[in-house]
Amino acid sequence: MTGIPAIGLSSGTLPRADAAELARATLRYGGSGVDLRIGKGQNWDRDGVAEGLRAVAEAGAEVFFTGVGWRLGDPGLAPAEAAEAAGVPSRWPVKVFCVERPDLGLVAEQVSGAADAGFALWIETHAGGPAVDGLIDLAARTGAGVVLDVLGLREIGGADRHQLADLAPHVHAAQVKGVLRTPAGVRHRPLTPPDLEPVLTVLERGPLRSITVESRAGVPDSDLAVLAHVLVPNLTVEELNRCR
Numbered sequence: 001m002t003g004i005p006a007i008g009l010s011s012g013t014l015p016r017a018d019a020a021e022l023a024r025a026t027l028r029y030g031g032s033g034v035d036l037r038i039g040k041g042q043n044w045d046r047d048g049v050a051e052g053l054r055a056v057a058e059a060g061a062e063v064f065f066t067g068v069g070w071r072l073g074d075p076g077l078a079p080a081e082a083a084e085a086a087g088v089p090s091r092w093p094v095k096v097f098c099v100e101r102p103d104l105g106l107v108a109e110q111v112s113g114a115a116d117a118g119f120a121l122w123i124e125t126h127a128g129g130p131a132v133d134g135l136i137d138l139a140a141r142t143g144a145g146v147v148l149d150v151l152g153l154r155e156i157g158g159a160d161r162h163q164l165a166d167l168a169p170h171v172h173a174a175q176v177k178g179v180l181r182t183p184a185g186v187r188h189r190p191l192t193p194p195d196l197e198p199v200l201t202v203l204e205r206g207p208l209r210s211i212t213v214e215s216r217a218g219v220p221d222s223d224l225a226v227l228a229h230v231l232v233p234n235l236t237v238e239e240l241n242r243c244r
Helices: 019-028 049-059 079-086 104-116 132-142 150-155 161-170 193-203 220-231 237-243
Strands: 006-010 033-037 062-072 094-098 121-124 145-149 171-176 178-182 185-189 210-213
Touching: 006 019, 006 062, 006 220, 019 033, 019 049, 033 049, 033 210, 049 062, 062 079, 062 104, 062 121, 062 210, 079 094, 079 104, 104 121, 104 132, 121 132, 121 171, 132 145, 132 161, 145 150, 145 161, 145 193, 150 171, 150 193, 161 171, 161 193, 171 193, 193 220, 210 220
Parallel strands: 006 033, 006 210, 033 062, 062 094, 094 121, 121 145, 145 171, 171 210
Antiparallel strands: 178 185
């Protein structure tokens, strides 16, 4: 069996856990790795990014990508310099955001400058960023990758199957979560199979490197089990990881 993405947790799932605790929980729940948001006040990097990454590795978990709050298209952003200042490693892709209506020439310069410094930038679908058609064009023109965040996809207007098919070649990873919209705003809830439909549409066009769960409903174990079952219905999460 080939083409099964690695699965695991986003650091936003357990923001109070230190790096080793996050890694051990991910492995205990059946995942193989994590995505790590840098500089967001989460506990995994409380002793510094390098120390946190070392602890994740020593606990036996993979790092799928890191994430920062940069917005491509911001004229004041110089990714290589920003990465050095924040201690962002070049070993892993870096998840970033993008302004809603970017100057494609500027973004191309920023992506190229990051690449020259050894960084691969992946743009997350996120509130305040480009709608899907604009993101497809941006990725095609600049070479930036995409992280498909299912909540962020809704917040930029959603996408039909044709748009997701066009976006798919640029998508390297996905982040999934269960959310419920209420009059007070968005509330997290346990993951359900319908939450994964946009990701499955993208997977029809080719493999992803990883899918992580940002589970703030307090059930990361069952959320990972739902993800594994939807990907391969007849396998447990442990069996799925052994197939990779």
